[in-house]
Amino acid sequence: MLLEEGGPGRRRPRRLLSRLWSRGRGNGGPLRRRREDRLLGGVAAGLAARTGVDVTVIRLIFVLAALLSVGAAAYVLAWLFIPMADEDGTIAGRAMTDRRGITLAAAVGSLLILVLVVASIVGASWISNLSWPLVLSAAGLVLIWRNAPADERETMRRLTEPLGAAGTRLGMAGPRKKSATIARAALTGVLLIGGLALLLSGHDGAELLRPVGGLILVVAAIMVLLGPWWLRIARDLVVERQARARAEERADMASRVHDSVLQTLALIQRNANQPQEVIKLARVQERELRSWLFDGRAPGSVRGAAVTVASGVRLIQQEVEAAYGVAVEAITVGDCELDDNLDAVLAATREATVNAAKWSGAQVVSLFAEVEPAEVSLFVRDRGCGFDPAAVPGDRKGLAESVRARVTRRGGSATVRSVPGEGTEVSLHMPRRAAERQPSRA
């Protein structure tokens, strides 16, 4: 379908696409999208790596092709069907199982087809030239949006943020504010008048009423037919997003409760024969819980008490040394200010350190933090009893939820290396946000 589409820019995309389809057989290795130096999906970067052509040249070709003809659609298809360099499986493969996503793509597609039908009736040929690639790209983007991994979604979100903000200003806030409603009505009026004027200029005399009337009837018919469906899909989407937000909130809450209440309960069990100690623990926990429930100060977070990675690490060292009586050898290289992501990785570090102090039996826990321009890495190491990571029961949430999930939810990574009898090392990595990558080594 794509290649049948005419237009001056079509030869280049065909070559790109034929390359795409011959991947695996070619001698330059399989074509993969590249996570490094990508702007959108990394397709151009991947092509550049494969062909040796400069990435800027390929990007320009794509932009030209998109302006003239099928470039955008080709890009979206490549995005869907070429796997990312370090992943197996394509977004399209994941999208196959996403039924709601397919429905949504179909809805967006049909909405666009409606626009195109109207356009073709009006006779705006420049729109229908872009028609099929446009429908394809829009539907494809919907599928990518719903099925891409978190970091790619983050890229898309960042790129569309200004659009979304504008939309919110015009749409969502509208019903509440009278001025916005008036503005929207005025805008609609202007558009309507402009459209009618356009139609009027194309036809003469009494003839003019017929196409306009026909057009209105066609639009109305389609609205009656498909309108409720579109509405339902839009509503479902909102509900689903709320559900996802709730689930994330619950997971976050579970890991916080684990860090505070469950840890304290475990400590109380171990100190059951020392009433003074138990009272102290209970009191500290009570204070912490109250400040969380009523003042909104989350347990586990080092923020508030610390503003940089190094001071956060020091805080963890002091807390764990005081609470568990093991030495924490903390070393920090470089430093930077904390943001939400780094706060999360420090909370995970704290948890890993507490785990090591509590269960490993080692007298010393090594804690190493390194702040580099592109990422922050933390290592928690003990020479204690170690464990078999595969044999941890599901209700023991420490490592899985408090450490790994907490970091991966925010785009970082966590690995646990443990050998029974020899010790454990937890490695945590979190990429730094681009805006904050000024060197701030001390």
Next chain:
Amino acid sequence: MTTPPSGLGSAQGAGSAQGAGDRRPRVFIVDDHALFRAGVRAELGDHVEVVGEADDVGPAIARITACLPDVVLLDVHLPGGGGHSVVTSVKATHPQVRFLALSASDAPEDVIAAIRAGARGYVTKTISSAELVDAVRRVAGGDAVFSPMLAGFVLDAFAAKPAGGGEERPSFDPELDQLTTREREVLRLIARGYTYKEIAGELYISVKTVESHVSSVLRKLQLSTRHQLTRWATERRLT
């Protein structure tokens, strides 16, 4: 995904006593706390021969030059001045005496002062007996000993982009003012709490190679004119 099979547990008997031959290294302890000296003596036990003790700079210099030990365990904090002045005075007349800085303080300037004065290594007082014995043997054999904290400090001081904008002077000797990738890797693993043997397993190199990387870092640390290093040295009136 596995750690090297042998010896995550302890560092003793790591076979690093080359140079000291078969005989036990002769050790001299300098620390102003008698209790601590006694503690170290007990910890070292039969593995070394403790030939003397001192509690301050003056007596330390006199007794060390008199009995010429293989290794001096030196507290970097002494009442009569920093431990580095002991290193400087003794090295001037008896360069063969080797120093291992031993400290409860983690202040980088103390550590760097001792190292730049000529100490072959630095360990904290929290070190285990086995590791302390191993460190003494290593220093006696001419190798360098880096604690995780010292490794972290060196990584920081030799960072690619120093802080403070343009105040870094152009370096006169790029070879001395930069760490190689391998040296960085070794230092990172030391900072993460790995022993030399574990580092060797992790990087697929021999323990001997690890030792030579660390010694080369020590040389750079002592000779580099890098701004961060010279600034600390100047503050301590060393240069």
